[in-house]
Amino acid sequence: MTFLRVFLMSILLSISPLVGGAPAADTGRLAAPPAGQLLLSDAKLAEIHRLEREDPLMRGLLDRVREAAEMNLTLPPNTHLQPGDRNMLGQSRAAAGRIIASAFAYRVDGDKRQLEAARRDLLNVCGFPDWNPVSFLDTAEMGFGVALGYAWLRPELSAEDRATIRAALVRNLLGLAPEAYQREGRGALRWQAFGSRDTTLNNWNFVCNAGFVAAALALRDEEPELAAQVLAGARASLPLAMGGFAPDGAWPEGPTYWSYGTTYLVNALAMLEETPEGDAGVADRPGFDRTLFYALQVFGPTGLSFNFADSNPAHDYSMPLSTYVWLARRFGHPEVLPEVRRLLQAKVRESSLDKRGMSGRGLVFCALFYPEKQASAPAAATTLPLDAHFRGEADFVVMRSRAADPDALWVGLKGGHNNVPHSHLDLGSFVLDAGGVRWAVDLGQDNYGLPRYFDRREGGQRWKYYRMNNRSHNTVMPGDRLQSATATAPIVRFESAPEEASATVDLTAAYPGAAKKMLRQVSLPGRAAVVIEDKIEGLRAGESLTWRMLTPARITLSEDGRTATLTQEGKTLRAVVSAPEGARFSASPARPPTREEKQNDGISVLAVTLVPDAPDLRLIVRFEPEPAARE
Structure with missing residues (x-):
């Protein structure tokens, strides 16, 4: 299939929700970046090393990532559902956090202990009977972490380990794509990419699509048909929930769920940008270009949020600052970056490490989407109305x-x-x-x-x-x-x-x-x-x-x-x-x-x-x- 044909199809597929369903899969082989490049290319890694030498804030940030990775070495293996658990979302987040922090630390420092820690956690969760699809957020978050760990470490893993991880990703997540992206949204799976369910239209959409996209891109050489179905489906499904940002960027579920959902949305868009078709205009949905300012202004001078809906009070530095950086760059707002640096300094200074291994992940993404110093841009705090x-x-x-x-x-x-x-x-x-x-x-x-x-x-x-x-x-x-x-x-x-x-x-x-x-x-x-x-x-x-x-x-x-x-x-x-x-x-x-x-x-x-x-x-x-x- 020619590049032009793929490009034109992606544009048509991105608007398919307007005509009532998910697109058919493009089963052609998709061009993939080299192994290990998913959000962490060789060029990105070189940039991180340069910034570590030149920027004290990046040094401090990477030191906190290393602390999190060191703590991972001492933690017991994650577990599947335990008696009395309503879901295993905590286990999924802990596993994903450990895998991402350890794998990133290995890529940055070449520390074999971190490679082994990430490998141990990958194989552990890939041995689970399932990732609890009854509560599909559990599955999506686990799959997201496993997919990134697999992509970042694939050249270092044995053929047997790669086969084990690949099989688990297909069995527990990617193989469910035909059901999840079923065009009428009437499948039996607990999350559907299309239809009118709350979970199709709220923060679940972003989380579940991001998990699928990560798995699709990690395995698109091995599973091209499933990968093509997911990428086309995600481009069509994401806009259904993005209507919540219109017209001015506020998110109706409150700042906690803005943080949760928009972080996964941005990760999904960043991964789609690495494909030949890009995001096919998904990021241009009304209001999304202003949601960064909502996120900044929902906090008072105390640094506390107006935590309406099911949100708990949060400090401004606890927000997903990597998401702020991506939004600022995507929509051309460099004036925000000095304020994000101020918040990142507070995050590095004030945030504590979660004892289950969850916290390293957010720090890793701050390194991937980093607010470099701006030569002359005024701080957002003085330019916001x-x-x-x-x-x-x-x-x-x-x-x-x-x-x-x-x-x-x-x-x-x-x-x-x-x-x-x-x-x-x-x-x-x-x-x-x-x-x-x-x-x-x-x-x-x-x-x-x-x-x-x-x-x-x-x-x-x-x-x-x-x-x-x-x-x-x-x-x-x-x-x-x-x-x-x-x-x-x-x-x-x-x-x-x-x-x-x-x-x-x-x-x-x-x-x-x-x-x-x-x-x-x-x-x-x-x-x-x-x-x-x-x-x-x-x-x-x-x-x-x-x-x-x-x-x-x-x-x-x-x-x-x-x-x-x-x-x-x-x-x-x-x-x-x-x-x-x-x-x-x-x-x-x-x-x-x-x-x-x-x-x-x-x-x-x-x-x-x-x-x-x-x-x-x-x-x-x-x-x-x-x-x-x-x-």
Whole structure:
């Protein structure tokens, strides 16, 4: 088959989801780079060695990789499913992490101990009866690590070892491609590349496609038909989930699942770029070119994320910085790289090594996609706008008082859709930083093992859990109503001016029938305070209204209840409820209704509850940080 024909076919296949199915496999032999080149070419290896000589940050990064690889030498073999396990995702991640770190350390240093460690771990997991396809993330992540280890070490492995690893990759992953990439998406496999299942359209898409792509490229000389089917199918399947980035780059499942899914997506695209057909335009899907800025701006000046949905609070340096680098280069944003270097310095300094062997992998990818010094580019922290609106299923706004200031005032506001995977009933919720402290918090995920945790139907069990529903989020609630699980709350107004910023979210549909109109406006007047103003029209007679904010701070209420003084870490934030007349603060522990749920120790609820005299009202709360006491 001519190169032109392959190229033209890849373009047609990349748009095939628009006409209803997976492409047929191209069974021609695919040109492959030399063995060991998958994401780690000889040229890349030479570049890493050069940077180690010239750049202290790369030296420090490689030293951390070596630490992780040394620790791998002491760890016991990974195991298959153990009694009581819900899945073996932890085992898959540990195995992949060990294999990647050890194999990379061998390629960089030629240390035979690391070659033997990687070989040992490869043969161990390739001897498992399966990679738990019942939970296909387990299979995909294991396959990704095994494929890279095989590709990087193939010239050093014996014929017998290569045969064992190749057979396991085919048996446990690549051989499942005909079922996974079945055109109607109706196969029995627990993950399908096409169709309308959540796992086809959310972060699973990126993880599972990346595992298949890695296996296909590692084995495309030996298994050309399966490899061709996977590569064509992945180019057609990935865009189905990438619609979640449109139009402005926000990811509806929250920053944790942005980190997880987008990392695998970028790895898949980087591997596809090594083929003659490239990614066939997959990376050009709407919003993907802006998702880097969402990832940077979802973090406040404290360095903590606005961890909406099933996300836990994360430090900015813990994010996948290799993904940032790839995105910056792919879409032409060198101004971001100095900020990524700053974060990488913190990662090298602050991150600890996971005792199961998972952590070395992320460090390896930071070396593969490395933020080299920029001669004159300004840091992203000084070029990013103070305020930003990311439209889409998340519909997310951030506003701050000053750039590149860890003590700046910062607020994030969440609108968008409730009916997306991993969502909470959190429409209208906000988080707040001031003085280097996070004051208003999102509690994050609960235990995924809770009964029917993922039952997202209207009235489903998921919404009875405290952390999942609006009773634990920093929003407003009529009566004791839960938000509708299918509601949408659009950001209907966003303004950014030098002296002020504001955003308004329409919460009317979140509480069907409760009021004629419910609007929440969040503003930064003079960029010196945060004001939360809820405007309610036509509230049902006798209906109460509750305003909530969850905080780790110590709360002291004034005698009249109109002022709350919050203190933590030697800092003070003052909250004043200025309207309506008679509104009062209260404070209580943020306890869930059952012992099985996370107990939220150290978190309090600052609340205002009232029964309005009239159907129309404005509830206004103003926050101002107090200047730090001079020593």
